[in-house]
Amino acid sequence: MTTITPSARFTELPGRKSPFIFDAARDIQRKGFLQFLHDEWRRHGDLFQIQIGARKMTLAIHPDHVHHISIAKRESYDKRESYDVVRELLLGNGVLTATGEAWRRQRRLMSPFFTPRGVEQFMPVMIRDAQQFIARWQSKAGSVVEMLDEMMFVTASIILRSLFTTESDETLLELKSDVETMIQFTSTRQNKPLRLPMWLKVGENGRYDRARRRVYAYIQDVIAQRRAMPVERWPDDLLSKLMRARDEETGEAVSDALLRDESITMFFAGHETTARTLTFAWYALAKHPDVACRLRNEIDTVLGDREPTIEDLKRMPYTLQVIKETLRLYPAAPLYARDAIQDDVIGGKRITAGSTVILSPYLTHRHPGFWEEPERFDPERWTPEREAAQHPYAYHPFAAGQRICLGNTFSLFESHVLLAMLARRFAPELADPRHAPQLDMAGTLISRNGMPMRIVRRA
Numbered sequence: 001m002t003t004i005t006p007s008a009r010f011t012e013l014p015g016r017k018s019p020f021i022f023d024a025a026r027d028i029q030r031k032g033f034l035q036f037l038h039d040e041w042r043r044h045g046d047l048f049q050i051q052i053g054a055r056k057m058t059l060a061i062h063p064d065h066v067h068h069i070s071i072a073k074r075e076s077y078d079k080r081e082s083y084d085v086v087r088e089l090l091l092g093n094g095v096l097t098a099t100g101e102a103w104r105r106q107r108r109l110m111s112p113f114f115t116p117r118g119v120e121q122f123m124p125v126m127i128r129d130a131q132q133f134i135a136r137w138q139s140k141a142g143s144v145v146e147m148l149d150e151m152m153f154v155t156a157s158i159i160l161r162s163l164f165t166t167e168s169d170e171t172l173l174e175l176k177s178d179v180e181t182m183i184q185f186t187s188t189r190q191n192k193p194l195r196l197p198m199w200l201k202v203g204e205n206g207r208y209d210r211a212r213r214r215v216y217a218y219i220q221d222v223i224a225q226r227r228a229m230p231v232e233r234w235p236d237d238l239l240s241k242l243m244r245a246r247d248e249e250t251g252e253a254v255s256d257a258l259l260r261d262e263s264i265t266m267f268f269a270g271h272e273t274t275a276r277t278l279t280f281a282w283y284a285l286a287k288h289p290d291v292a293c294r295l296r297n298e299i300d301t302v303l304g305d306r307e308p309t310i311e312d313l314k315r316m317p318y319t320l321q322v323i324k325e326t327l328r329l330y331p332a333a334p335l336y337a338r339d340a341i342q343d344d345v346i347g348g349k350r351i352t353a354g355s356t357v358i359l360s361p362y363l364t365h366r367h368p369g370f371w372e373e374p375e376r377f378d379p380e381r382w383t384p385e386r387e388a389a390q391h392p393y394a395y396h397p398f399a400a401g402q403r404i405c406l407g408n409t410f411s412l413f414e415s416h417v418l419l420a421m422l423a424r425r426f427a428p429e430l431a432d433p434r435h436a437p438q439l440d441m442a443g444t445l446i447s448r449n450g451m452p453m454r455i456v457r458r459a
């Protein structure tokens, strides 16, 4: 790893400067934001600046920069202004948007739920929801579906059931739709230069406001029902775990407002990303019949006609390699931001306090200095020997350092279970074999032209 040391002489960050603002906006419109960033990166190198409207951002692509920002100089970066809209409209003080001591406390409290042992407890929920989903696909066999909708359906159900075990399917569907209204509103508002003030509760402001009230009331109700029961009778789900948890230093319980924020955070962070990963995995399998064949051989050999156990998952390493390679080429979170809270220097370039630095799994994962034929989908990169030989920060689909994704084990485990159970029975095909997804960024990695696929039962 190269070291990044402060220097007395700074050079200016390369990149397009203000006279080209409109030029940049036109380019983004035409190519999509990710392709625009890709082209700027190839032109200016691993550390460069872009300016869109009044906003300047520094892109840091080299794996050493990822290490520098997330680990070596992590005290110089935090989640501040870049997260204000999400904090205010969606996640409040939940662990994804909290900062400082509040974040540390919540992270410490919640980490035990997401260790490999903690996550294994959710296996029965995953298997049950996957079985229901299989019945849905059996009835749709032969028809064309939008694959993302299908994957969202099953991952949303798994995360909601992991949070609130006892609720009826109907109630969970209503909750899902209301939280999705909130997510949609937040993500569009973030990118809008002109915004209606929030107190004007008309149009989409009104829809957001009503959805938010219902979500808050629903969660408050579930909490109240549990409090009315003896603790031993609480269902063993994420909400009960959070309600039972006590801070190890102060002995304090989590407040109702924070229980609500954390529930929304888990739902927000915990289903769309996994759904997108699985969608791109189906795409990659349809495009690479050799990989699909090897994956199905592994699944058939290990499972026969059973559902997977935890032991089985360990005996299906190739299935996990396919998921890891999908997360390399199609990272569901292609960009994430950090705000510099003090001046810093990266590679001889000054990063001023208050500026926003963007890290990009999407670009780092395509870095030709660290990946051979980066655009090629190749699960062989993930054999234990080859994985150990990689630069440790050339791959960061879940971010890195202390703010690494809390649900990374949950997500890999869930994807492993779902892919094994579904690929044992189905071999989805692209509705149009020439379909090439137009990748772009809309909060997460999207395909602008969708992912229409046909559900095909395996012979």
Ligand code: HEM
Pocket: 095, 096, 097, 107, 265, 266, 269, 270, 271, 273, 274, 277, 331, 332, 333, 336, 337, 397, 398, 399, 402, 403, 404, 405, 406, 407, 408, 410, 411
């Ligand atoms: C393929 C699936 C997933 C991907 C690619 C992903 C990626 C990420 C990334 C890049 C971050 C850092 C975001 C930032 O700093 O702004 C993050 C944070 C987080 N993720 Fe995930 N995630 C996934 C699944 C999940 C799941 C299933 C859960 C929960 C069950 C989850 C919970 C969280 C939480 C709570 C944080 C905030 C952690 C903190 O700031 O301390 N994620 N995730």
